[in-house]
Amino acid sequence: MSDTNFKVITAAFSQDLNAATAGLLGAGQRLANDAGGTHIAICCGSIDSTLSTQISAFGDRVIAIDSEPLARAEPEAWLSCLRSISAQETPDAILLGNDTLSQEITPRLAHRLNGASIGDAQSVTIDDGAIVITRSVYGGKAIADIELTASPAVVWIRAQSMDPADKNAAPGTIETVPLNESADLQSHIIDTHDEVSEGERLEDAQIIVSGGRGLGGPEPFEELVSLAKVLKAQNAASRAACDLGWVPHSWQVGQTGCKVAPQLYLAVAISGASQHTMGIADSKAIAAINTDRDAPIFKHCQFGLVEDFQQVVGPLRDKLSDLL
Amino acid sequence: MNILVCLKQILDPEVPVRDFAIDASGLQADPACANQVTNIFCENALETALQLKDLHGGKITLLTLGPESAEDALRKGLAMKADEAYLILNDTEQLPDSAATAKALAAAIDKLDAFDLILAGRESGDWGAGQTGGLLAEELSLPFTAFVDQISLEGEERLVLRQQTDSGWKSFSSPKPTVASITNSDHNLPRIPKTRDIIMANRKPVTTWSLEELGISQDSFPTQETKARVRQLSIPEAKSDCEFIEGDSVEEKIEKLADKIAAIARAV
Numbered sequence: 001m002s003d004t005n006f007k008v009i010t011a012a013f014s015q016d017l018n019a020a021t022a023g024l025l026g027a028g029q030r031l032a033n034d035a036g037g038t039h040i041a042i043c044c045g046s047i048d049s050t051l052s053t054q055i056s057a058f059g060d061r062v063i064a065i066d067s068e069p070l071a072r073a074e075p076e077a078w079l080s081c082l083r084s085i086s087a088q089e090t091p092d093a094i095l096l097g098n099d100t101l102s103q104e105i106t107p108r109l110a111h112r113l114n115g116a117s118i119g120d121a122q123s124v125t126i127d128d129g130a131i132v133i134t135r136s137v138y139g140g141k142a143i144a145d146i147e148l149t150a151s152p153a154v155v156w157i158r159a160q161s162m163d164p165a166d167k168n169a170a171p172g173t174i175e176t177v178p179l180n181e182s183a184d185l186q187s188h189i190i191d192t193h194d195e196v197s198e199g200e201r202l203e204d205a206q207i208i209v210s211g212g213r214g215l216g217g218p219e220p221f222e223e224l225v226s227l228a229k230v231l232k233a234q235n236a237a238s239r240a241a242c243d244l245g246w247v248p249h250s251w252q253v254g255q256t257g258c259k260v261a262p263q264l265y266l267a268v269a270i271s272g273a274s275q276h277t278m279g280i281a282d283s284k285a286i287a288a289i290n291t292d293r294d295a296p297i298f299k300h301c302q303f304g305l306v307e308d309f310q311q312v313v314g315p316l317r318d319k320l321s322d323l324l
Numbered sequence: 325m326n327i328l329v330c331l332k333q334i335l336d337p338e339v340p341v342r343d344f345a346i347d348a349s350g351l352q353a354d355p356a357c358a359n360q361v362t363n364i365f366c367e368n369a370l371e372t373a374l375q376l377k378d379l380h381g382g383k384i385t386l387l388t389l390g391p392e393s394a395e396d397a398l399r400k401g402l403a404m405k406a407d408e409a410y411l412i413l414n415d416t417e418q419l420p421d422s423a424a425t426a427k428a429l430a431a432a433i434d435k436l437d438a439f440d441l442i443l444a445g446r447e448s449g450d451w452g453a454g455q456t457g458g459l460l461a462e463e464l465s466l467p468f469t470a471f472v473d474q475i476s477l478e479g480e481e482r483l484v485l486r487q488q489t490d491s492g493w494k495s496f497s498s499p500k501p502t503v504a505s506i507t508n509s510d511h512n513l514p515r516i517p518k519t520r521d522i523i524m525a526n527r528k529p530v531t532t533w534s535l536e537e538l539g540i541s542q543d544s545f546p547t548q549e550t551k552a553r554v555r556q557l558s559i560p561e562a563k564s565d566c567e568f569i570e571g572d573s574v575e576e577k578i579e580k581l582a583d584k585i586a587a588i589a590r591a592v
């Protein structure tokens with residue numbers, strides 16, 4: 001199919017070209033190429049900012065917007081901005097990442113554009129002229145192909161696990177749009193608190209050491225933190241461990257937590273409920289330490305150890321600090 | 325505070341993988357493979373509402389769209405001490421998508437008294453769409469905050485909503501009325517109703533509305549409003565080629581495990 005009028009907009013809310021932004025641009029570029037159309041990448045910053053220049057390698061066009069409320073990631077500001085750009089450009093698809101802001105505004109933007117909204121897409125393709133996404137449903141127990149029957153399709157995707165974009169033959173054009181925003185946001189941010197800083201985000205982690213309810217309390221998590229240090233890894237947890245207040249919710253991996261894609265995901269005392277494994281399916285390798293040989297987590301593992309974590313974690317850390 | 329909570333009844337998400345099955349249409353889970361339960365995030369939403377009521381008084385209204393059986397979800401909510409409950413009866417075979425659901429919920433909300441706060445769950449544990457709350461806010465032309473785990477008052481006219489984010493949290497100030505989708509936290513674990521309250525709840529009235537009563541054509545629902553159509557549903561194959569690390573002693577096993585992990589760590 002070739003439709004030169006086909007337009008894909010990607011909107012990246014991060015301030016740099018991290019893995020998620022690269023994956024988002026990749027998905028946008030491929031979708032536009034499949035249709036023979038145009039990929040427009042939107043970012044926050046001035047026309048000559050590093051980010052807009054970097055992104056212009058991957059989009060046919062870049063729209064850079066310099067605005068204080070957008071830089072602050074105000075949802076209502078982004079909504080009205082994306083709405084007015086979309087009204088101008090009439091895209092067929094708008095792709096967003098899997099950060100909180102993207103997830104929050106997806107349904108609202110779709111509604112304002114009379115389009116269709118969907119989230120957590122693991123693939124976005126064109127089939128028979130329709131935009132079709134694939135996503136895990138029923139807590140990871142099934143996979144659905146879903147056709148979006150209204151246009152534009154507003155979709156948030158698992159950006160960090162998508163292949164990054166290829167560099168264009170020539171950089172795309174960079175333009176700005178005048179923002180005739182009225183700064184009166186009905187609902188606005190009054191306080192922000194980051195438990196993890198950029199660069200320590202689970203989504204971007206190469207190695208993750210994760211703990212579950214089987215650890216029995218918050219103290220053993222300290223051992224997992226020290227194991228992670230040796231591996232230059234990040235720590236994560238199952239929802240059960242987060243709900244018990246042992247570790248912050250920002251550590252949660254799974255259907256309703258982070259979707260991660262590390263080189264190694266080490267699950268310690270985690271049973272491997274489908275809602276948990278849904279968030280780790282894109283890992284290159286999964287390993288587990290669990291006393292129960294029949295724990296479902298082992299179905300997802302490349303290798304595993306059936307032992308009590310208390311016997312293993314300390315010596316494992318010592319051994320690894322010798323080896324690395 | 326006048327609070328509305330949207331409750332959805334779903335197939336028990338804890339159904340083990342081996343029991344999960346797809347029905348004859350091939351487009352949804354076989355309802356016979358597990359019990360129907362209230363979506364956990366809806367219960368977190370109700371708990372959030374109940375705590376606000378405990379502190380500031382007011383009234384909590386429950387609303388669901390679903391088949392007759394969805395009344396059970398409302399009864400459980402009443403047992404947790406919500407005040408009123410409404411069921412929009414939908415017994416069409418095709419599952420409504422989020423767009424159709426939000427339309428029906430909004431039509432019902434328009435018929436009810438004004439609310440200060442409208443709560444949904446962050447997503448439902450069956451399809452995990454996570455769209456209805458945001459769509460409902462737009463249907464009602466109200467502000468919206470997603471992934472909220474705490475709500476407090478800011479004077480008479482505004483609310484402070486704490487949002488869980490990827491990296492921590494953010495607080496939003498929003499004018500009343502506002503819509504929020506609620507996520508789980510250690511603050512909103514749903515309370516367990518007392519036996520007495522369960523019995524009392526069975527005596528409370530539940531108002532049932534047909535779609536027609538809300539001005540929605542029964543014959544074209546949800547087809548006409550649907551914007552996301554399921555083409556295919558399949559069960560992924562569970563592969564099981566885990567190499568269990570064996571050895572004569574724990575030390576030996578740990579050594580082998582460390583070697584495997586180190587090999588990956590060196591390549592990173």
Ligand SMILES: Cc1cc2nc3c(=O)[nH]c(=O)nc-3n(C[C@H](O)[C@H](O)[C@H](O)COP(=O)(O)OP(=O)(O)OC[C@H]3O[C@@H](n4cnc5c(N)ncnc54)[C@H](O)[C@@H]3O)c2cc1C
Nearest residue numbers: 212213214238239240254255256257269271276291309449
């Ligand atoms: C709608 C919905 C969304 C959800 N989203 C998520 C999500 O995003 N993320 C998530 O994680 N969960 C999620 N869940 C919850 C999920 O279904 C499970 O309840 C949860 O993942 C279980 O956590 P766990 O594996 O830590 O605990 P358990 O299932 O209790 O497992 C503990 C494991 O530890 C092992 N163990 C015990 N003692 C030891 C020991 N000494 N040494 C070694 N191993 C030991 C046990 O054998 C067991 O396998 C969701 C549920 C629902 C309904």
Ligand SMILES: Nc1ncnc2c1ncn2[C@@H]1O[C@H](COP(=O)(O)O)[C@@H](O)[C@H]1O
Nearest residue numbers: 330331389444445447448453454455456
């Ligand atoms: N049929 C329904 N009846 C009442 N509320 C619903 C229904 N479907 C969705 N919701 C609300 O919207 C939230 C998110 O659902 P979803 O968008 O389907 O993931 C749920 O937690 C409910 O609060």
